[in-house]
Amino acid sequence: MLPKYKRILLKLSGESLMGDKSFGFDTRVLSQYAQDIKSITELGVQVAVVIGGGNIYRGMNEAETGIERAHGDYMGMLATVINGMALQAALEKIGVYTRLQSAIKMEQIAEPYIRRRSIRHLEKGRVVIFGAGTGNPYFTTDTAGSLRAIEIKADVIMKGTRVDGIYTADPEKDPTATKYGIITYQECITQKLNVMDMTAFTLCMENSLPIVVFDMNKPGNLRRVATGEKVGTLVRG
Numbered sequence: 001m002l003p004k005y006k007r008i009l010l011k012l013s014g015e016s017l018m019g020d021k022s023f024g025f026d027t028r029v030l031s032q033y034a035q036d037i038k039s040i041t042e043l044g045v046q047v048a049v050v051i052g053g054g055n056i057y058r059g060m061n062e063a064e065t066g067i068e069r070a071h072g073d074y075m076g077m078l079a080t081v082i083n084g085m086a087l088q089a090a091l092e093k094i095g096v097y098t099r100l101q102s103a104i105k106m107e108q109i110a111e112p113y114i115r116r117r118s119i120r121h122l123e124k125g126r127v128v129i130f131g132a133g134t135g136n137p138y139f140t141t142d143t144a145g146s147l148r149a150i151e152i153k154a155d156v157i158m159k160g161t162r163v164d165g166i167y168t169a170d171p172e173k174d175p176t177a178t179k180y181g182i183i184t185y186q187e188c189i190t191q192k193l194n195v196m197d198m199t200a201f202t203l204c205m206e207n208s209l210p211i212v213v214f215d216m217n218k219p220g221n222l223r224r225v226a227t228g229e230k231v232g233t234l235v236r237g
């Protein structure tokens with residue numbers, strides 16, 4: 001089967017790693033994600049991953065934690081490295097070669113982020129996991145995903161979530177909500193659809209990087225998206 005995309009950036013939220021738990025990660029979810037990623041590398045798709053940290057720590061809530069925003073954000077970035085290491089272990093366990101690159105230097109466990117080097121890894125068929133977000137506070141891992149996707153010239157950013165696409169309204173609250181198959185960046189803005197935070201979304205729009213939002217928790221879905229099946233919602237210009 002021929003893949004639709006040659007190089008993808010997969011954005012996984014930290015929260016989705018929790019499965020049914022309320023904190024941390026569920027090893028079953030990690031191994032499902034690893035299997036799904038493996039299945040598309042076998043099609044020849046080059047895969048880079050940006051992983052969130054919300055299952056461990058989110059820095060944004062200064063009022064609640066009493067921890068200064070920037071300080072908490074660095075803690076959040078470290079959380080993404082833990083998740084990156086967990087995904088790396090799950091992938092290597094099933095024979096997928098990986099490299100973890102961190103936007104914050106931690107030489108003992110990850111390579112520093114070097115754009116050209118990450119591209120080289122991808123060309124060699126290794127899955128590259130980007131940890132520590134952008135390396136800067138006041139950003140999110142969605143923004144890190146858009147940024148890295150553009151830097152490595154990915155064909156698409158695939159945002160794996162727990163819902164199967166973008167809806168006209170919140171499907172959990174409004175039973176009449178319907179799912180978009182394809183939608184433009186502009187329509188998302190006018191209809192105030194929360195696909196990603198604004199910084200991340202604008203980066204995609206300005207650089208004409210398509211976004212696919214899909215349910216990553218359904219085994220096989222990643223492969224379906226990668227081979228061009230109509231799964232999830234495609235956002236484009």
Ligand code: UDP
Nearest residue numbers: 013014052053054059073076133134140141
């Ligand atoms: N973060 C940051 N800069 C970045 C990426 C992440 O400061 O470039 C921090 C921020 O505090 C964020 C946390 O890391 O809340 C975890 O990332 P995120 O909330 O994006 O994870 P997700 O929602 O995908 O689980």
